[in-house]
Structure formats: structure tokens, C-alpha cells
Amino acid sequence: MPISTAGQSVYCGQQVALLTQHGKQAPLSEVLGHCLGCRIEHVDRFDTDSLGTFTRDIARAGSQLEAARRKAQIGMELSGLSIGLASEGAFGPDPVSFMLPHNLELLVWIDARLGIEVVATASGATNFAHQTVTNWEDAERFALAAGFPQHYLIVRPDQQDHPEFRKGLATWPELQAAVAWALAASSARQVFIETDMRAFANPTRMLNIRRAAEVLAQKLLSLCPVCAAPGFAVSGIVRGLPCEDCGLPTDDAKADLHACVRCGHQVSVARERRFASAGHCNYCNP
Incomplete structure (x- = not known):
């Protein structure tokens, strides 16, 4: 199976549209730019939260792959580029133990000129967690266990489906004020606190996105021995x-x-x- 280097990559010097508003351009540009020699063009003229949010106020339509594919297609349409890249994350129980939290990151690469789609995934540990608390001390303990303030948090009154929430909490004063607000707004005097799983708000997730990019790069550097298309894996x-x-x-x-x-x-x-x-x-x- 022929493996090319970055200098021999079919994508060397080419532009790739990446639609994101959560900071994913940093690790993806670094890994894919180094391995493939391509240029990641950040596209932000679309609210990707409209396709689904981790705060559950907007449900994701379709599968993880379908959501990533839609992002890549929108990025290509907005930029006018023929190559699109997108990322989508999912969280749940570890598929082996079913006890520990698990993060699956998926990347999709669409090359309209070659008519190919290449998918790469990486999975690993995550700080994905939530808890219902009734006082600041319990909220503080949850925050420390979740890796706050490096990992951001979300707070809402009562329970996980309350329509009002504060997200992107990144400092102790912000968190303390949000917990006080939620306690005052709660009919049961309780607060639902959870990890913010948006990429820029979660360094652990960013590491898994980087790992997925490394897998994608290796796939795109592997050429078909018959038609020489990238993605032979x-x-x-x-x-x-x-x-x-x-x-x-x-x-x-x-x-x-x-x-x-x-x-x-x-x-x-x-x-x-x-x-x-x-x-x-x-x-x-x-």
C-alpha cells in the first residue's frame, strides 16, 4: 500500500473548507497542514449550533456522520471550495465497561473533484459528567472533579431540561454567580451542573479531535494501488x-x-x- 509524505500528498497546497465556530481550526490546521501540506480555510458564516447543541435546546438531526457531512457541505457551499472538512463529537458510556464516560470524535473529508468521502474517528476518555446540587460546596466539588476552570461548565435551575441556562462558565466568580442565580430561580432550590462539551471549552475533547485528525491524515496519505485515490484504508x-x-x-x-x-x-x-x-x-x- 503506497504511503506518500506531506511533500507528495495530493492535497499539498490545496485549500480545504472547515466550518466551525468552536475553535476546531487550531488542531485541525496544525495536524493536517503538517501532514498533508493543505491550507485549512476557516468558515464561520453559519451558526453550527442550529444543527444541534450539547445543551439539548436544539436536537441534532440524523446520525453523527450525517451531521458532520452536512457541516462539510455547508462549508464548501459558503467558501466555494471543492474540498470540505467537518468534525462532530458524541458522548456516552464506555462501550466496553459501560461505566466510564466516553468520547467519540468523527471527521469527514469530502473531495467533490475526486468524488470521495473519507471518514476518520478517534475515541477516548472524557470528563463528560453532570450532577444535581443544592449548595455551592457541592457545585465546587463537582467543578474541581471536572477539571474546571480549564474545562468550562454549564449551569441551569432544577433539572437538565430547564430552558434557561448559563454556559461557557470559565472563572470561579462566573460559576459562583451562575450557581446563585440558578438556586434563586429553582422552585426546588437545586441546580443542574454539567460539563461544557463544546470543543473550545473542553481541552480533553480537543485532544481527541487532534487524534482523529492524525488518523484522517494517515488515510489520506494512503493511495489506492489501482486508481491512486487517497483514502485507501x-x-x-x-x-x-x-x-x-x-x-x-x-x-x-x-x-x-x-x-x-x-x-x-x-x-x-x-x-x-x-x-x-x-x-x-x-x-x-x-
Whole structure:
């Protein structure tokens, strides 16, 4: 699989539209500019909050990928550029333990000239959290555990769906004033406090966006051996790794499928492991 360097990248010197109002241009420009030699053009003539907010006052329409794709398309339309880039984050329980909070960052790269779309993701730990408190001392403890003031906070009276809130809280005086306001406005004398997950307000999330950009860069530096389009990368797996005892196929992966996003050419690349544990075999361990 041919891998080019930044100097040989097909995107060297090209402009890429990035629609964002939450500061994502900084890490994306640094990583993709260095790896691909492209120029990220920041587009901000659109309120991306209208497509969905983490404060839940505007619901996101469609999936995470669909939201990112829409942002990229709007950025291309507003800038007149043929290449668009967008980012979308999601938060929830860790998919393995289902106990710790988890952040999945997705980037989509659309090249209208080549007719390709390349998607990259990265996931990791996050400070995503919330708590209902009834006094300043509990709010202060939550803030410290969430990494405040480096990580911003959001406060609202009563509960998570209260229509009034204060977000972007970045200093202790701001937070204290917001908690006092919410307590006074609450019929139950309680405050719902949560982490602000907008990218510029959350350094931990910014790290995951940077990691997603590194994954995207590697994909775009990988060229299809047939049509030379960028984005030739792992698209799936081939199961059937033989059992170490009986030799029958198991559900373990034996190879990775690398596919072109343009012409569909596929290559199966065998993994280093030659046999699966008998514990994973449906015959030896039914």
C-alpha cells in the first residue's frame, strides 16, 4: 500500500473548507497542514449550533456522520471550495465497561473533484459528567472533579431540561454567580451542573479531535494501488482465524480488508496472529 509524505500528498497546497465556530481550526490546521501540506480555510458564516447543541435546546438531526457531512457541505457551499472538512463529537458510556464516560470524535473529508468521502474517528476518555446540587460546596466539588476552570461548565435551575441556562462558565466568580442565580430561580432550590462539551471549552475533547485528525491524515496519505485515490484504508475484517487445537475456523479476525473509497478495489491483508485460542473455538469450547 503506497504511503506518500506531506511533500507528495495530493492535497499539498490545496485549500480545504472547515466550518466551525468552536475553535476546531487550531488542531485541525496544525495536524493536517503538517501532514498533508493543505491550507485549512476557516468558515464561520453559519451558526453550527442550529444543527444541534450539547445543551439539548436544539436536537441534532440524523446520525453523527450525517451531521458532520452536512457541516462539510455547508462549508464548501459558503467558501466555494471543492474540498470540505467537518468534525462532530458524541458522548456516552464506555462501550466496553459501560461505566466510564466516553468520547467519540468523527471527521469527514469530502473531495467533490475526486468524488470521495473519507471518514476518520478517534475515541477516548472524557470528563463528560453532570450532577444535581443544592449548595455551592457541592457545585465546587463537582467543578474541581471536572477539571474546571480549564474545562468550562454549564449551569441551569432544577433539572437538565430547564430552558434557561448559563454556559461557557470559565472563572470561579462566573460559576459562583451562575450557581446563585440558578438556586434563586429553582422552585426546588437545586441546580443542574454539567460539563461544557463544546470543543473550545473542553481541552480533553480537543485532544481527541487532534487524534482523529492524525488518523484522517494517515488515510489520506494512503493511495489506492489501482486508481491512486487517497483514502485507501482498512474498511473491515475477515473472520475465520483457525483454532490452535482443531484447526477449524473461529470468529476471530484473520485479515483486514483495505478498500478504495473511489473505485472499490479491495486487498486482504493477513494479521500476524496465525491461530486463535481454543477458548474462542465453537467446536473445542462450545
